[in-house]
Amino acid sequence: MTTTSTFVKMVFDRWNATLNNFDTLLNDLSDETLQKEVAPGKNRGIYLLGHLIAVHDDMLKLLNMGEKLYPELYEPFLNSPDKTTTQIPSIADLRIFWNSQCAILKQKCDSLQADEWFKKHTAVNAEDFAKEPHRNKLNIIITRTTHLTYHTGQLRLLK
């Protein structure tokens, strides 16, 4: 195994384990529980779920893997704090979006060769990337893994 594919495996092992942990937790929480705040006055479970789908939708663009699947989630779950809009999908729908998005993202990620992960993502230009080669697609997976664990830690409090 080349060093490059070892790196990619290390990063994806963590990303996939983190997604699996989140999935297990999500399946353990009822729709009723997800309506609750993770702590008094803080975000509700439903908001964290919608927020994660909105953030992962943006990964598709950053990784040059196509358009967002659920652009309508940007406004309620990224641009607005929780409990400021009532125009949000049901938890049942968000669960379907989450599972579908995970499957599509996985399929697209699996199709990339190891060295393609060291090419630039779409939010950095070629000139900056020449000087800062760490701003590559794999780094998007690294940063979104920590984002996901941050909110998994919070959602876990509903259990």
Place this chain on the structure above:
Amino acid sequence: MTTTSTFVKMVFDRWNATLNNFDTLLNDLSDETLQKEVAPGKNRGIYLLGHLIAVHDDMLKLLNMGEKLYPELYEPFLNSPDKTTTQIPSIADLRIFWNSQCAILKQKCDSLQADEWFKKHTAVNAEDFAKEPHRNKLNIIITRTTHLTYHTGQLRLLK
């Protein structure tokens, strides 16, 4: 910059940013606030702080960087759930331990060359490592970064 050092930089950028985020948050929380539970019936801030120090102490051993600095934290913060023992250090002491440990860990990590991070950690034997080269020292940094973000997300609820 070689691919190896780019990768090490990607991992350490995330680890250092995560430590900085935690530090900023910790400095924002008073000793009184850290005595509170992050959500009703859940771990207190003081427990999460002690738990992180205990886990990072173990990194020193896994990375072959020497012995634990605070072995007395294993029992109350790793082996026991919160609120089951009263024999724990004060928050003032834990803050000192945290800062001191961060400085020592940083100094030791900075002294390693990029390729040394791809050597095996101490919890895997040479035979297994030959087949599973991803079980290297750098992977310890990756997994502890997600562990730290998980608990940072929880501690953030005290703000």
